[in-house]
Each structure stands twice: as C-alpha cells, then as structure tokens.
Amino acid sequence: MNDSPTNARIQRELDDNPVVLFMKGTPMFPQCGFSAAVVQALTLSKVKFKGIDILTDPELREGVKEFASWPTIPQLYVKGEFIGGCDIIREMYETGELQKLFEEKAVETVA
Amino acid sequence: MAMDASEIQRLIQEAIPDAKVTIEDLRGDGDHYAAFVVAQSFAGKSRVQQHQIVYKALQGRMGNELHALALQTSTPDA
Numbered sequence: 001m002n003d004s005p006t007n008a009r010i011q012r013e014l015d016d017n018p019v020v021l022f023m024k025g026t027p028m029f030p031q032c033g034f035s036a037a038v039v040q041a042l043t044l045s046k047v048k049f050k051g052i053d054i055l056t057d058p059e060l061r062e063g064v065k066e067f068a069s070w071p072t073i074p075q076l077y078v079k080g081e082f083i084g085g086c087d088i089i090r091e092m093y094e095t096g097e098l099q100k101l102f103e104e105k106a107v108e109t110v111a
Numbered sequence: 112m113a114m115d116a117s118e119i120q121r122l123i124q125e126a127i128p129d130a131k132v133t134i135e136d137l138r139g140d141g142d143h144y145a146a147f148v149v150a151q152s153f154a155g156k157s158r159v160q161q162h163q164i165v166y167k168a169l170q171g172r173m174g175n176e177l178h179a180l181a182l183q184t185s186t187p188d189a
Contacts, residue, residue, distance in 0.1 A: 034179075
C-alpha cells in the first residue's frame with residue numbers, strides 16, 4: 001500500500017464512517033445490479049451506511065481496487081475492515097452472518 | 112470483451128492445482144459466469160482470502176475482459 005492522496009482519502013472515509021460501501025451509483029440510484037444487491041442487503045439489515053459512488057471519480061475507482069486487493073465493485077467495509085464484494089455479502093446475508101457481524105461490531109441501526 | 116469458460120477454468124486450475132473448478136455460463140453470452148471453486152488448500156483461509164486467491168489466478172482479467180464472475184469458494188468438507 002502506498003501513501004497516495006487517494007489512499008489517504010479512502011482511509012479517512014473508513015475512519016469517519018462505521019459502514020462504507022464503495023459502489024456504482026448511489027444507494028438511491030444504484031447503477032449496477034451487484035451494487036444494488038448489496039444496498040438491499042444493508043437496507044434489509046437496517047444498518048446506517050455511507051454509499052460512495054466510484055463512477056464519478058476514476059481515481060477513487062482504481063484506488064479502492066488497489067486498497068483492498070479486490071478487482072471489483074461493490075466493496076463493503078465495516079469499522080475499517082474489508083468484508084467482501086457482492087457474492088460474499090449476499091452469501092453472508094442469506095446465512096445470517098452479516099446481521100451477526102453488525103451486532104458483534106455494534107453497528108448503529110436505522111431507527 | 113468476453114472470455115471462454117475453458118480459459119477461466121484453465122487459469123484457476125493452474126494457480127490452484129488441487130481445486131475442483133466448475134464454470135457456468137449464466138446467460139450463454141460468454142460474459143456472465145459463475146465459478147465454483149472447491150480446494151483443500153483453502154482450509155484455514157477467510158472467504159475474502161479465498162476469493163482473492165481466485166482473482167489473483169485470473170491475472171487482472173476480472174473487472175476487465177471478464178465482466179461478471181459470481182464466485183463461490185469452499186473446502187471439500189465444508
């Protein structure tokens with residue numbers, strides 16, 4: 001990992017927000033089915049999260065891939081830890097692991 | 112911008128020799144695949160690590176030539 005401004009920016013987002021989803025589009029208007037699927041899993045889990053649109057920012061788009069050593073978007077982070085992409089989140093949601101993770105990490109829920 | 116299922120299979124198999132790899136062409140368009148990779152060498156690794164091993168095997172094609180690969184990994188006894 002290098003100390004580029006993009007990396008610093010990613011790290012700042014992760015420090016400031018307990019649940020961060022790097023995605024295509026916004027939580028209201030996802031631009032990709034995989035991003036939409038993760039937004040849905042988070043919404044159904046009733047957690048507060050920050051969706052960050054990487055389509056509007058080519059540097060961030062490449063930056064997050066390098067940051068997590070993960071070639072695809074979406075990417076979910078909880079309390080600074082990379083949890084996975086669409087397949088993993090979907091699997092975790094279906095098995096109940098995702099909800100358990102949010103409980104264990106004491107993630108704030110939507111009232 | 113598409114990739115052959117056999118090519119995906121070959122790359123994964125080469126990088127993870129003990130893996131049992133099954134590829135499914137989800138839409139028959141050579142662009143949306145599902146891969147099931149079962150390997151004993153995944154034992155003790157997290158799901159993220161297992162997926163990273165497979166992505167690494169694909170040598171940068173994931174997210175480029177290969178648009179969509181739904182990935183499921185496990186160990187034989189899981």
